[in-house]
Amino acid sequence: MYTIWTAPEQLDGPLGDDVIGYDVQAPDGSVGPVVRLSPVPGFDHLVIDAGVWKFGRSVVVPAGMVTAVEHGERVIKVRCTREEIKDAPRFERDQDTGDLFYLRRLGAHYESLTAAAG
Numbered sequence: 001m002y003t004i005w006t007a008p009e010q011l012d013g014p015l016g017d018d019v020i021g022y023d024v025q026a027p028d029g030s031v032g033p034v035v036r037l038s039p040v041p042g043f044d045h046l047v048i049d050a051g052v053w054k055f056g057r058s059v060v061v062p063a064g065m066v067t068a069v070e071h072g073e074r075v076i077k078v079r080c081t082r083e084e085i086k087d088a089p090r091f092e093r094d095q096d097t098g099d100l101f102y103l104r105r106l107g108a109h110y111e112s113l114t115a116a117a118g
Contacts, residue, residue, distance in 0.1 A: 004064040004110050005043050011069050015044065015076075022074045024048050024061065026082045031059065034076065038063075040098045045106075046076070047091070060091045062110050084113055 007015050015037060024031040024046065031048050035058065038045045044063035061078055068077040078085075089105045 004062045004107050004114065005045065007044060007063040007066050011066065015046070015063055015066065015069070018071075019046075019069065019076060022069070022076050024076045024078060026078055026080060026085065028081050028083075031061075031078070031082060031085060040100075040103065043100075043103050043107075045103075050085075058091055059085050059088065060106055061085060061088075062107060064114075065110055080110065080113055 017037065020034050020036065022034050024034060032050045033048065034046050035049045036047045038047075046061050046063065046066075048059050048061060050057055050059045061080065065078045065080050066076055067079050069075075070077070088109045089102060091102070091106075
């Protein structure tokens with residue numbers, strides 16, 4: 001069963017700490033490097049340093065948005081665009097990624113994208 005919080009089965013297992021530092025690529029360009037993964041069971045997500053295009057902020061992308069992991073190139077591809085990531089509920093660098101209220105809002109945002117895509 002698909003969930004926004006679980007990486008697709010075709011990715012050869014769950015996303016592990018070995019992807020920290022990988023560049024996250026949206027269809028329209030680089031989002032930034034993975035700086036940490038979710039510590040919350042059942043809410044797998046990537047915390048990404050969005051750097052300059054997001055004014056030094058981090059962004060969060062649920063694992064269910066990942067479409068491919070290319071270990072040789074150290075790249076993670078996601079299905080959402082940079083604009084869709086920018087439109088997600090704001091995440092502060094020092095924010096606790098275990099905040100369930102925030103994670104529910106974030107999940108609703110990304111689920112709306114997958115519903116619209118059909």
